[in-house]
Amino acid sequence: MERFDKSFTRQEPIPDDAIAAAVEVMRSGALHRYGADPSQVAALESEFAASVGSRYCVAVASGGYAMRAALAALGVGPGDPVLTNGWTLAPVPGAIAALGARPVLVETTGRLVIDLRDLAGKLDRAKVLLLSHMRGHLADMPALTRLCDDAGVAVVEDCAHTMGADWDGRPSGTWGAVGCYSTQTYKHVNAGEGGLAVTDDADLAAKMVLLSGSYMLYERHGAAPDASVFERHRDVVPNVSGRMDELRAAILRPQVAALPARREAWNLRYRLLEDGLRDAPGLAVVPRPQAEGYVGSSIQVLADDPARVPGFVAGCAARGVEWKWFGGDRAVGFTSAHRHWGYVAPQDLPRTDAVLARLLDMRVPLTFDAADCAAIGRIVREEAARTLA
Ligand SMILES: Cc1ncc(COP(=O)(O)O)c(C=O)c1O
Numbered sequence: 278m279e280r281f282d283k284s285f286t287r288q289e290p291i292p293d294d295a296i297a298a299a300v301e302v303m304r305s306g307a308l309h310r311y312g313a314d315p316s317q318v319a320a321l322e323s324e325f326a327a328s329v330g331s332r333y334c335v336a337v338a339s340g341g342y343a344m345r346a347a348l349a350a351l352g353v354g355p356g357d358p359v360l361t362n363g364w365t366l367a368p369v370p371g372a373i374a375a376l377g378a379r380p381v382l383v384e385t386t387g388r389l390v391i392d393l394r395d396l397a398g399k400l401d402r403a404k405v406l407l408l409s410h411m412r413g414h415l416a417d418m419p420a421l422t423r424l425c426d427d428a429g430v431a432v433v434e435d436c437a438h439t440m441g442a443d444w445d446g447r448p449s450g451t452w453g454a455v456g457c458y459s460t461q462t463y464k465h466v467n468a469g470e471g472g473l474a475v476t477d478d479a480d481l482a483a484k485m486v487l488l489s490g491s492y493m494l495y496e497r498h499g500a501a502p503d504a505s506v507f508e509r510h511r512d513v514v515p516n517v518s519g520r521m522d523e524l525r526a527a528i529l530r531p532q533v534a535a536l537p538a539r540r541e542a543w544n545l546r547y548r549l550l551e552d553g554l555r556d557a558p559g560l561a562v563v564p565r566p567q568a569e570g571y572v573g574s575s576i577q578v579l580a581d582d583p584a585r586v587p588g589f590v591a592g593c594a595a596r597g598v599e600w601k602w603f604g605g606d607r608a609v610g611f612t613s614a615h616r617h618w619g620y621v622a623p624q625d626l627p628r629t630d631a632v633l634a635r636l637l638d639m640r641v642p643l644t645f646d647a648a649d650c651a652a653i654g655r656i657v658r659e660e661a662a663r664t665l666a
Pocket residue numbers: 339340341342365366368369409411412435437438458459460461470471472
């Protein structure tokens with residue numbers, strides 16, 4: 278019986294030019310962003326802002342930190358309700374909980390995006406939506422933006438899975454008030470850890486810079502507003518240190534420049550896998566709308582019969598093909614569902630639960646080649662025929 282023996286979590290090496298830049302930073306000894314002149318972090322901020330067409334960018338310690346800073350800059354505090362997706366990963370409700378605020382969960386559709394009908398009914402409950410583009414699936418962004426604008430609800434985008442993606446050509450992260458990205462190893466650029474926040478709002482940018490731990494050194498940033506904007510906030514915004522360091526920024530700059538090519542590389546693999554999985558009995562690949570310019574760094578399928586999923590997952594795993602299932606009883610590894618988040622008040626999400634019971638998720642590392650994608654397709658089709666048909 279055919280077996281697949283490559284790792285689903287193995288990354289590509291860091292590119293040589295990124296390694297050379299990192300070595301130079303280490304030789305200089307100047308690893309702190311405010312001690313380096315010129316600063317790699319400041320350059321990363323201006324390059325990333327330019328790459329998505331935002332005015333401002335702040336580099337921070339993680340994607341989770343970026344979301345927390347964005348919410349805090351918008352004035353979210355203890356007890357405040359914050360709308361967010363019923364299907365996402367734990368750092369998203371975690372960013373809300375970290376501020377003492379209360380996640381209000383919104384249903385998920387069978388296309389794996391926030392349910393706009395459910396959202397419309399809940400918009401009067403909060404001033405902010407933390408919108409997670411979970412596993413790279415983008416909602417109809419013009420429709421969502423109209424709904425939120427009309428209700429006076431500010432949108433923070435969690436783009437941990439959509440760095441390099443767009444809706445109808447407009448980059449993910451530039452639709453809402455703030456776009457937050459992760460540069461953690463399993464995302465679209467790899468610095469081990471790290472995060473970026475972009476915005477066009479000068480006051481939000483200044484507050485996030487101060488929050489990130491700028492002391493009074495904010496004029497050394499790469500894509501921050503004028504000092505006059507900081508005058509309004511410098512003595513009242515707390516310093517909650519979460520800066521990015523020079524080494525990470527040095528590693529990231531060449532990877533950010535390579536993002537369009539990395540998107541192509543991912544989508545090539547995604548389409549091969551999609552073709553291989555399309556005919557698997559008992560499984561349906563989640564459709565992607567025309568307007569969605571996605572980055573296929575993971576692929577999702579829905580099983581017809583949730584009761585048969587554990588047998589299918591075990592059969593694939595025994596042959597080296599890893600699926601994550603969102604319908605499990607307990608959180609496992611990085612995978613969890615809203616009912617596992619004991620720090621969030623339990624909420625009734627019957628449509629999301631019905632989707633999650635059938636939802637399977639596979640990582641698509643760039644270390645896979647076309648032959649690997651074909652092998653995965655063959656194994657999945659055989660296991661599906663054996664366990665799901
Ligand atoms: C959907 C989602 N949002 C946000 C994050 C947060 O990123 P970080 O690990 O950089 O805090 C993650 C990380 O796994 C994620 O999967």
